[in-house]
Every structure is written in structure tokens, then in C-alpha cells.
Amino acid sequence: MSRSVPAATAALRVLRYLSRRPVPTPAARIADDLGLPRSSTYHLLTAMADQAFVTHYPDERTWGVGVAAWEVGQGYSIQEPLARLARTPLATLVDTVGQSAHLAVLHGAEVLYIIEERGVGKPPLVSDTGVRLPAHLTASGRAILAALPPAQLRAIFPGSAPLVLRTESGPRTRAALGRILVQTRQRGWATEDGEVTPGYTSVAMSIQARALTASIAVTWAVTDDVEVDVVLEELRRTTRLITARLGRRELP
Known part of the structure; x- marks a missing residue:
């Protein structure tokens, strides 16, 4: 790929082109x-x-938009x-409450923070907008995971690989995580204490809406x-309000 057309830019152009x-x-x-070199285009399409x-259709020797692109669109x-x-x-x-709060959604085994509202005079948190963190370590993630079916x-x-940790505390195995999720379901809310950032604690509740895995947390x-x-x-009042608002809007 030439320097004037970086691979990432070319890939995005290909996606936009195929989507149309x-x-x-x-x-x-x-x-x-x-206007791309043919040899580079073949390599780019193969990587994508x-x-x-x-998606490659070998019988027709053609290419179309793949399922991962659809998932990105659905997520947005x-x-x-x-x-x-x-x-x-x-x-x-x-x-x-005078504290910082954030809205997160589940993305694979991580949570993606899509809104952070910082309390007056409160310092910035690691859970800033656009940040991803392991779902099993965060209150936001645990609230969502506790609402999911076992499968x-x-x-x-x-x-059976050990779960990643950010500090010295947190579940290291799936069995340990399972016990945390059982407690979360019984209480109706999730918590973490120093497992994301030492010296900080969080509580979270899930947002219950069709086709949605999200939560609100306060830290x-x-x-x-x-x-x-x-x-x-x-x-609890906030999650119920957001759930009611979502219920009045038809989500994909």
C-alpha cells in the first residue's frame, strides 16, 4: 500500500464503498x-x-460487507x-449524589464507557468516555454480566485461563467470578472496591431493555x-427512568 493511502484509510474506504x-x-x-493498486487491494480484502x-464469495469471485461490519453498525x-x-x-x-457516574455497554469481555459525568470537584477517572476495561473487574461489567444467561x-x-487483574484484588477464576455474580443477582446491584483503581469504589445497576446490555455506575x-x-x-431511580425511556423507543 502506498504511503499516500495508509492501510487503515484504504480499509475504511473499501467498507464504505461495499456498503453502498x-x-x-x-x-x-x-x-x-x-484508485487502489490491485495487488494491494487483494491483500487488504484478505486481511479484512x-x-x-x-465476505468473499469464491463462486462469483466477488466481495461484500461482512458480519463484523454489521455488528459495528448494530452497536452504533x-x-x-x-x-x-x-x-x-x-x-x-x-x-x-455529588459523585461521578458513567454509562457503559458490554463489548465482548469488556465494558465500553460511552458517557462519563464527573461530579463537581471530582478528579478524572480511568472510566472516561471511550475507555474499555475488563467486564469482570468493574461494577458496571458485573451488573451486566449478572443479568446474562449462563450460556x-x-x-x-x-x-480455563486466569482472568486478568489490574490490581492485587479481583476474581482470578471463572468460579470466583461466578460467586460474585450470584451475590450481585441476590442484591440487585454490583460493586467493586479497589479492583479497578486503588482507593476508589463503585456500585452499579443494569439497564433492563430488549437487545441491550448496559449499566449505570457511581464511583x-x-x-x-x-x-x-x-x-x-x-x-435505582435513574436506571428505571432510562429503562422506561428506552421502552418507549423501538431499538434495533
Whole structure:
């Protein structure tokens, strides 16, 4: 690939091109229409197919949009209305409890933070917008995982390799995580204490809506004087409000 057309830029151009085509397209046509070298285009398409962003139809010698690209589009179509509908309730929650809060969605074995509302005078947190963290370590992730069926949990955490840690604490095995999720279901809310950032604790509740795996969490320093029962009540009110808003909107 020439220096003037970096591979990442070329891949995005190919995706946009294929998404606008009514039928799968030969590689030579893709290269010619986009002004890309044919040999580089074949290599690029092969790499994209390995990641399922494009699909090769060998009988027709054509290429089309792959399932991974569809998943990205689906993720955006859900997350964008979620962020829009949740922003005001999240800001109200922060104003009420005086601590920082964030909205996260599940992405594989990680949570992706799509909104962070920082409390007045509170320091920035690692869970900033756009950050991904291991779901099993965060209160946000545990709240979501606890609401999933066992088969989906097994798919997210296959095998027996040790779970990653950020600090000295946290579940190292799937069995340990399972016990945490049982406790989370029984309580109706998730927690973590120093497992993401030493000196900080979080509580979270899931947002229950069709085709959606998301949660709201509140985080504070352990040195802060926090009435946890008040935080939980406001968190419960906020998740119910967002769930009701989502229920009035038809998600994909």
C-alpha cells in the first residue's frame, strides 16, 4: 500500500464503498473505482475477511460487507440512542449524589464507557468516555454480566485461563467470578472496591431493555463520606427512568 493511502484509510474506504453497493463486487472493480493498486487491494480484502469485515464469495469471485461490519453498525445504532436518552438522567444523578457516574455497554469481555459525568470537584477517572476495561473487574461489567444467561457467560469467558487483574484484588477464576455474580443477582446491584483503581469504589445497576446490555455506575473515593443507601436509591431511580425511556423507543 502506498504511503499516500495508509492501510487503515484504504480499509475504511473499501467498507464504505461495499456498503453502498447493491451486490457483492469483484476485487478488480473495487480497486479501479477507489484508485487502489490491485495487488494491494487483494491483500487488504484478505486481511479484512480474516476479521469478518468483508465476505468473499469464491463462486462469483466477488466481495461484500461482512458480519463484523454489521455488528459495528448494530452497536452504533443501539448506543447512540442510549447515550442520547441517558445523558440528562445521568447528569441529574451526579448532581443529586455529588459523585461521578458513567454509562457503559458490554463489548465482548469488556465494558465500553460511552458517557462519563464527573461530579463537581471530582478528579478524572480511568472510566472516561471511550475507555474499555475488563467486564469482570468493574461494577458496571458485573451488573451486566449478572443479568446474562449462563450460556452467554460461557461464550464470553471460555476456557480455563486466569482472568486478568489490574490490581492485587479481583476474581482470578471463572468460579470466583461466578460467586460474585450470584451475590450481585441476590442484591440487585454490583460493586467493586479497589479492583479497578486503588482507593476508589463503585456500585452499579443494569439497564433492563430488549437487545441491550448496559449499566449505570457511581464511583467515589473511599475517603469520601458517602451514604451508600442514598446512592443506591438514586441509582435505582435513574436506571428505571432510562429503562422506561428506552421502552418507549423501538431499538434495533
